[in-house]
Each structure stands twice: as structure tokens, then as C-alpha cells.
Amino acid sequence: MGKLLSIEHLNVDFAMRTETLRAVDNVSLAVHRGERLGLVGESGAGKSVLGFSIINLISKPGYIDSGRVVFQGQDISTYNDEQMRTIRGNRISMIFQDPMMTLNPVLTIGAQMKETLLAHASISDAEATAICLEKLRKVYISSPGKRLTQFPHEFSGGMRQRIVIAISLLTNPALIIADEPTTALDVTIQAEIMDLLLELCESDRMGLLLITHDLAVVSQVTQRIAVMYAGTIVELGPTGDIINRPQHPYTRGLLGALPQKAGDSRRLNQIPGVMPGLAKIPPGCPFNDRCNMAGDICHEKRPPLIVKQSGNQVACHMVD
Amino acid sequence: MFAFTVRRILQAIVVMLVISFIGFAIKHNFGDPVRELVGERVTPEERAQIRERLGLNDPFLVQYSRFLVDALHGDLGRSFFFKRPVTEVILSKAPATLELVFCASLIVILLSVPAGIHAAIYPRRLLSRFIMGSSIVGVSIPVFLTAIMLIYIFSVELGWLPSFGRGETVLLFGFWESGLLTKDGLLHLIMPSVALSSIMLPLFIRLVRSEMMEVLESEYVKFAWAKGLQPRRVWYVHAFKNTLLPVITVGGVQLGIMVAFTILTETVFQWQGMGSMFIESVSRADTALMVSYIVVVGAIFVVVNTMVDLIYGLVNPTVRVAGRQ
Numbered sequence: 001m002g003k004l005l006s007i008e009h010l011n012v013d014f015a016m017r018t019e020t021l022r023a024v025d026n027v028s029l030a031v032h033r034g035e036r037l038g039l040v041g042e043s044g045a046g047k048s049v050l051g052f053s054i055i056n057l058i059s060k061p062g063y064i065d066s067g068r069v070v071f072q073g074q075d076i077s078t079y080n081d082e083q084m085r086t087i088r089g090n091r092i093s094m095i096f097q098d099p100m101m102t103l104n105p106v107l108t109i110g111a112q113m114k115e116t117l118l119a120h121a122s123i124s125d126a127e128a129t130a131i132c133l134e135k136l137r138k139v140y141i142s143s144p145g146k147r148l149t150q151f152p153h154e155f156s157g158g159m160r161q162r163i164v165i166a167i168s169l170l171t172n173p174a175l176i177i178a179d180e181p182t183t184a185l186d187v188t189i190q191a192e193i194m195d196l197l198l199e200l201c202e203s204d205r206m207g208l209l210l211i212t213h214d215l216a217v218v219s220q221v222t223q224r225i226a227v228m229y230a231g232t233i234v235e236l237g238p239t240g241d242i243i244n245r246p247q248h249p250y251t252r253g254l255l256g257a258l259p260q261k262a263g264d265s266r267r268l269n270q271i272p273g274v275m276p277g278l279a280k281i282p283p284g285c286p287f288n289d290r291c292n293m294a295g296d297i298c299h300e301k302r303p304p305l306i307v308k309q310s311g312n313q314v315a316c317h318m319v320d
Numbered sequence: 321m322f323a324f325t326v327r328r329i330l331q332a333i334v335v336m337l338v339i340s341f342i343g344f345a346i347k348h349n350f351g352d353p354v355r356e357l358v359g360e361r362v363t364p365e366e367r368a369q370i371r372e373r374l375g376l377n378d379p380f381l382v383q384y385s386r387f388l389v390d391a392l393h394g395d396l397g398r399s400f401f402f403k404r405p406v407t408e409v410i411l412s413k414a415p416a417t418l419e420l421v422f423c424a425s426l427i428v429i430l431l432s433v434p435a436g437i438h439a440a441i442y443p444r445r446l447l448s449r450f451i452m453g454s455s456i457v458g459v460s461i462p463v464f465l466t467a468i469m470l471i472y473i474f475s476v477e478l479g480w481l482p483s484f485g486r487g488e489t490v491l492l493f494g495f496w497e498s499g500l501l502t503k504d505g506l507l508h509l510i511m512p513s514v515a516l517s518s519i520m521l522p523l524f525i526r527l528v529r530s531e532m533m534e535v536l537e538s539e540y541v542k543f544a545w546a547k548g549l550q551p552r553r554v555w556y557v558h559a560f561k562n563t564l565l566p567v568i569t570v571g572g573v574q575l576g577i578m579v580a581f582t583i584l585t586e587t588v589f590q591w592q593g594m595g596s597m598f599i600e601s602v603s604r605a606d607t608a609l610m611v612s613y614i615v616v617v618g619a620i621f622v623v624v625n626t627m628v629d630l631i632y633g634l635v636n637p638t639v640r641v642a643g644r645q
Contacts, residue, residue: 089548
């Protein structure tokens with residue numbers, strides 16, 4: 001499998017009033033063609049920032065400090081706004097978290113779909129409409145012709161997310177970045193949307209970068225998982241290995257906090273403490289103050305992300 | 321949309337009733353219609369007779385309902401100074417004021433929207449800083465000072481523009497004295513409209529800017545960027561259309577307020593409109609005229625607001641549906 005997207009030593013900084021905070025710290029990650037990769041971590045771990053930095057759409061005052069984003073063989077991190085525009089929504093699409101907020105309330109669904117096509121290809125209005133209808137059918141929206149003239153408030157949350165997915169499919173992108181696509185939906189709809197995403201990625205051999213804090217969701221859909229903590233990747237490996245044989249103490253803690261993994265104990269296991277804010281990341285391993293295995297070296301040296309005995313890449317001094 | 325329109329019009333009628341009630345209460349307490357009708361020489365007994373005949377001794381509500389019925393027939397009483405029905409007096413003064421407000425609104429809308437959008441999209445540019453800086457200055461200078469400065473610079477020193485009055489007017493439809501159709505009339509309109517707009521313009525610029533900045537931060541604008549749309553489309557279609565909603569509601573009310581603001585401008589420029597008429601009627605204790613000014617301005621205000629709500633319903637799809645149900 002060739003590399004579709006390769007993030008190399010990426011650093012993303014936020015220039016605050018008095019200091020500069022590093023939200024993504026020396027992250028290297030690859031998505032292969034047609035691969036579904038999960039990016040997991042707590043809120044504030046830098047998952048979304050990493051996702052947005054791929055298409056250089058980080059909210060101010062964030063910016064890419066150094067590193068490369070290579071997409072289909074080209075370093076797109078050096079692209080200017082106009083060059084990046086031809087990538088966004090065209091070869092890399094995004095799906096946002098809250099479908100209630102993602103669609104513009106005063107524009108019809110048709111207008112919001114067609115404009116995406118017209119921004120990237122010189123096609124006629126009729127051709128654009130035909131593609132919109134085809135994609136709406138693909139996400140199982142009934143009577144799509146009528147839907148095009150409707151406004152977002154006339155749809156339920158699940159349907160809106162389907163429409164957002166349909167928008168992301170319009171230009172047959174090579175990669176979809178889905179940032180918590182099911183978090184704002186209720187559980188039954190969540191499963192429906194994930195099944196749909198899985199089906200679409202498989203049928204079109206699309207790459208998927210699924211950003212979520214929900215381990216159940218990633219284990220369902222992805223082939224590999226990257227676990228993020230305080231701006232760094234702490235563990236990376238095949239989904240089955242990560243879920244069944246987690247190596248890094250943080251990953252183990254996360255999985256131990258799941259009800260079905262907690263075993264016989266009546267209480268769910270908790271990782272002690274909270275993830276440090278960006279300004280308070282300890283020296284050495286960022287997880288050292290919450291880790292029950294931490295030794296002296298963990299407070300001095302940051303562990304590199306290297307392949308361990310299990311085959312997973314783990315950033316921990318204590319794992320062999 | 322139909323149900324929504326009907327509901328808004330019913331609300332407008334209720335507001336008008338309240339205004340008319342307040343207006344009548346003022347008239348009832350301060351005005352003495354007998355004084356307006358007869359001279360000094362009439363004896364107290366004769367006055368009492370006239371009062372009885374005119375129904376002025378009837379209960380308050382009876383008199384109010386009579387006032388209301390008369391008002392609905394277009395009869396708001398007689399001005400004791402002009403010796404004419406007040407509706408006639410106001411109608412002859414209204415065109416001057418309405419044209420002034422119309423021109424000032426045009427200035428406000430045409431300048432504030434582009435200036436506000438520019439300041440929102442490029443908050444760090446020099447031009448944006450200049451716009452925001454001067455809007456603070458503009459909003460802090462009172463209208464009469466702006467007006468006097470304008471007169472001093474453009475009439476006294478430069479001699480470019482006339483300093484008072486409406487200039488040459490054309491009579492339209494038999495009652496509307498318009499200054500919009502002659503060059504002289506338009507020249508006379510420039511300074512009063514600029515002075516009148518000087519307070520609203522900075523407020524509108526700040527309103528458009530802050531609303532636009534808020535919308536630019538929204539998820540759907542971020543999604544529009546993620547779709548790879550051209551910047552023009554994101555700004556002027558996605559962001560601006562949403563900026564319009566609050567601007568229409570707040571802005572419409574502000575433009576209505578401008579009708580009342582004309583009093584100062586009209587006084588400085590000796591503009592023969594409703595504002596200066598009101599000031600004169602106050603100094604002459606012309607109660608009927610004062611009260612009808614309040615009712616008429618109130619009515620204009622209500623009509624503007626109702627229209628604003630209807631336009632809002634056209635722009636905002638969610639309101640239209642609410643009306644349909």
C-alpha cells in the first residue's frame with residue numbers, strides 16, 4: 001500500500017499573548033491509500049488541531065511551525081491559500097462534529113452542495129445537480145430531488161450528517177478527515193452513520209482519518225489506531241492489537257475505563273489525574289505524573305515512538 | 321408567511337392603541353380645547369356650557385373612545401395656531417422629514433455595509449483601523465455640533481452648499497413637496513442628511529462588523545472554507561447573508577428612531593419638517609399638534625418595525641416555516 005498522506009515531524013503552535021503553546025508536538029503519521037486510520041485521545045490532546053492542520057485550516061492564533069504534510073507525493077504544507085483551496089473539499093474532504101452547526105442555516109441544501117462542485121470543476125448547473133442527486137442517494141436520503149430545495153432546519157441531526165457526508169463525497173476525494181462525526185448524535189444514529197462511512201470508504205477505496213475520543217467507534221471502523229496524548233502520539237498500531245494488547249500505560253488506562261473491559265470489578269478503572277494543559281506539560285514523558293510505572297528516566301527524557309516487541313509503535317521507556 | 325404577516329399586523333395594531341392612549345392622556349390632562357376655541361372675553365359660565373356641549377365632562381374612557389373613532393377617521397383635532405386640522409398640518413410637513421430620513425438612511429446603509437464588512441474581514445488592515453477609529457469619533461460628536469461644523473466649513477468658508485431650508489421643491493400628487501427632483505433641492509439635502517446620519521453611521525458600521533466577525537467564527541463558515549470555496553463566496557454569500565439577519569432587526573429599529581432624531585437636525589438647518597414643527601408646537605403649547613406628532617411618529621415607527629419583521633421573515637427561512645405552521 002502506497003502512502004496517501006504522510007505527516008512528518010509536524011509541530012503546530014498557538015501564539016498566545018504571553019507565550020507560544022505547542023498543540024501538536026513532533027507528530028509523524030501516515031495514512032495509506034484506502035486505509036482507515038483512527039486518531040484517539042481525550043479532549044485537548046490535539047487530535048482536531050492535527051486534523052485541521054492537514055488542510056491548513058487551524059483556527060487563529062494557531063499555525064504550523066515546522067514539519068511537512070505530504071499528500072499524494074506533494075508537500076502541501078507549503079501551499080498558498082489558492083493552491084490549498086484546490087485541495088480542500090476536492091481531494092481532501094472534512095466532516096465536522098456537529099451537523100446542526102455545519103450547514104449554513106440560510107442556504108438550501110442544493111446551494112450548499114452545488115457550490116462545492118462548482119468551486120472545483122467547470123461543469124454546468126445541470127451536471128452539478130445530477131452529481132448531488134447521485135451522492136444523496138448514496139447516503140440513503142429519500143426523494144433527493146425535493147431535498148435540494150430544502151433548508152437545513154427541515155432535517156434531523158442524523159440526516160444532516162448524511163448530507164454533510166454526501167457533500168464530502170461530491171468530488172470523489174482520496175481522503176476524508178472526519179472530526180468526531182458522531183459525537184453530537186444519539187447512539188442509534190451514531191452506529192448508522194459509522195456503518196455508512198465504513199461502507200462508502202470500502203466501496204470507493206477512500207482513505208479515512210477518523211478523529212474521535214470514542215474507542216468503540218474506532219474499533220468498529222478503522223484498520224489502525226493512533227493514540228494521542230498532550231500533543232504527541234503515544235501508541236500506534238493495528239486496531240486489534242491496540243484494543244486487545246495495549247502497551248502504553250495511557251492506552252491501557254483508556255481501555256480499562258471502558259465498561260466491557262473493566263472485567264469483574266464493579267467500579268470502572270480511572271486514570272488518576274487529568275491531562276495537563278498545554279502550558280503545563282511536564283518535562284520528559286508528558287504522561288509521567290499520571291503513570292504508575294514511571295521511573296527516573298521518564299522525568300528526564302521524552303520517550304521516542306519506536307517499534308516494540310509487540311509490533312506496535314509505543315512511546316514509553318518502560319515497555320520493551 | 322400569510323399567518324406570520326397577519327400576526328405581525330395585529331401586534332402593530334395593539335402597539336398603536338397603546339400609543340394613542342398615551343397621546344390622549346397627555347391631551348386630556350394638559351390641553352384645554354375651550355381655550356383653543358374661544359377668546360379671552362368669554363365668561364366662565366359660557367365656558368362651562370361649551371365644555372358640556374363638547375362632551376369634555378364625560379368620563380375619561382368615553383372621551384378616549386371618541387378620540388379613537390375620530391382618529392380612525394383621520395381627525396386628530398385642530399391646531400389652534402394654524403387654525404387648520406392637525407392632520408393637514410402634519411401632512412404638509414411630513415414629506416420634508418421623510419425625504420431627509422430617506423436620504424440619511426441611504427447614506428447609512430450604503431456606507432456601513434461595505435465599511436463594516438471590510439473591517440470584519442481584515443481587522444488588522446490600516447483602513448479597518450481608520451474606519452473603527454473614526455466611527456468612535458463620529459458617534460461621540462453630537463448631531464448639532466456636526467451640523468454646525470458642516471455649515472461653517474461648506475457654507476461659510478467654502479460656500480459650496482446652502483446652509484438652510486429645502487431649496488426648490490416640486491409638488492407631486494398634489495400634496496408631496498419633493499426636494500429630490502431638482503438640483504437645488506438635492507444640494508439642500510446633502511448637509512442635513514449627512515448630519516442626521518452621523519450618529520447612526522458609526523453605530524451601523526460597528527454593528528455590521530461585530531455581527532460579521534461573529535459569523536466568520538461559526539462552524540458553517542469553517543466548513544465552507546473546508547469545502548474549498550472561493551473567499552468571495554464564503555464572505556459575501558455564507559457569512560454576509562447570516563450577518564444580515566441581526567443587522568435587519570437592530571438596524572430597522574434604529575432607522576425608525578431616526579425619524580424622531582430629525583428634531584435637532586431640522587432645527588439647525590431650519591428644515592421645514594415635522595421635527596421643527598413639533599418644537600414650535602411645544603413652545604406655542606399647541607397640544608393637539610404635539611399629541612398628533614407623537615401619534616404619527618409612533619405610527620411611522622410601528623410601520624417601519626412591522627416591515628422590518630416581514631423582510632426578516634423573507635431572509636430567514638426558519639421564520640417562514642414558523643409562519644406556515
